Amino acid sequence: MAANSDEILHDFSPLLKHYKDGRIERLVGLDVVPPSVDPKTGVQSKDVEISPEINVSARLYLPKNPDRSRKLPLLVYFHGGGFLVESAFCSQYQNHLHCLVAEANVVAVSVNYRLAPEHPLPIAFEDSWLALEWIVSQSTEEWINDYADLGRVFFGGDSAGGNIAHNMALRIGTQKLDGINLSGVILNCPFFYGKDPIGNEGADHFNFWKNYNDKLLPYVCPCMSDCDEPWINPAKDEKLSSLGCKKVLVYVAEKDFLKDRGCYYKEILSKSGWHGDVELVEVKGEDHCFNVLYPDSENGIPMLKKVASFINGS
Template sequence: MESTNNEVAHEFRFFKAYKDGRVEIFYNTQKVPPSTDSVTGVQSKDVIISQEPAVSARIFLPKIHDPTQKLPILFYIHGGGFCFESAFSPMFHKHLTSLAAEANAIAVSVEYGLFPDRPIPACYDDTWAALKWVQSHSNRDGPDQWMNQYADFDRVFLCGDSGGANMCHNLAVWVGSDGLPEVKVAGMVMVHPFFGGLAVDDEMWLYMCPDNGGVQDRRLRPPSEDLAKLGCERMLIFFAEKDHLREVGQWYYDELKKSEWGGSVEVVEHEDEFHEFHLLSEPEGEKALDLIRKFGSFIKQN
């Protein structure tokens, strides 16, 4: 007979929870150190946002041709189902290197708290703390010299994929509600955004967030009043035709268009592709490169 310690209470897409309280994440996340990319010249380094709770970030600086030029800030939140992946993983390190080079932007990729060590809403709070850390440099006397010297605080872009895109939405709501003095969030880029939608994904998110508002929790199903508050003027949403989250992404877009938000939204869809294809299945493929180019072009428009 199976031991009580091995009895499974819940099993989801990314993890299972045992009756004794243990949680087993199905994916292991590797991490690589910061470096200088030999092809693009993009440099990276790690910074500490806060000690308690532990929040950090990897900053990417493109090759500098004019030291007096100020660069847009690409504030990036990685995906991973709120329970795995990292700003320091090989996949996201490579992706942010490419984005920083293509957009000619200084990128801040946030390492936030993950379930089960830090259940939701830790990730939302951590990314807000990281955005406030960015803001702390707006008078050119913050803790990081790259940010002080090169960052343009009138061109901040909230960017993320999957669950990270969901967190970007919530940050934009907070910016629109509470403001971010001395900083202008010029736009937002959401790649294959997560807003629940499938019953199994709803249940997983609700389990990771013990203090939740049910399936209509505003972080899962943003109400029209939140959409109207979004603190940015432009948005770019990437869809993948065969993404299991495609339908709920369309719902978000439709609700955004019906809301009183006064900004403009652009949509790019890649046909015959699945969720996170640009990271997981064909990062060197033409469609993945197209995503990088359109991402960079959106940021360069300002």
């Protein structure tokens, strides 16, 4: 082993460390749990390969005792992790999807896209679009064919996954994808950013996270010119009004560094000329993606119920 093997080139703790010898050490989201039938909710899951040659896959979820005579909404979910860590197969996201699928009574596809830095952006976006194309191309996947209504599709995601959900919805609106009718998008503490601070981003107690994001973004997307590229700063996107759905639900957390970006997203989307409804919910006393960590907590349960109501139209 080289003498400098423990020297750190990039330190993105608490997510990842990249050493000068080329080693990449992921610090969270490493556990992999098998698909199962959840004893608490009765939700069952299974894994599918979308493009095995490039290692793109997904975990599918089906609620307890689904009725073949009445198809259910389909939720396509994109996990968070700063584009660097986590997977559709870790315990945290399996637990979150169990709770969400049970509460909303939906079929879900949790997409396992490839991660930076080995696979820098825009690869995560291309993998996610590939998953959407796979969904509409299915003729043999029973859970999608027999139980999912592709006329009622929702995209959802937290943090970086919320960013992906937004960008996929925008691509649906500008490029179209025959076979999917996107009904709505759920963004949980979405990872948006910009070159110039807004709101409280410049406050002293947020200095760590501002510096962190300033370094993280060119690391996950080396080809980017600056932090105002449209994929990370929707305020700079001339196509924002083409978002391919009619309703959006945005969740932000009071203590989260990204809170003001989520609030700003609602503002700019409302003023963009987009013909839809956007609702913002701020959860007091909570931090980034609290409900993914604790979906059955005091504030997590009302959020699950709100998302279920948003999907089912009540």
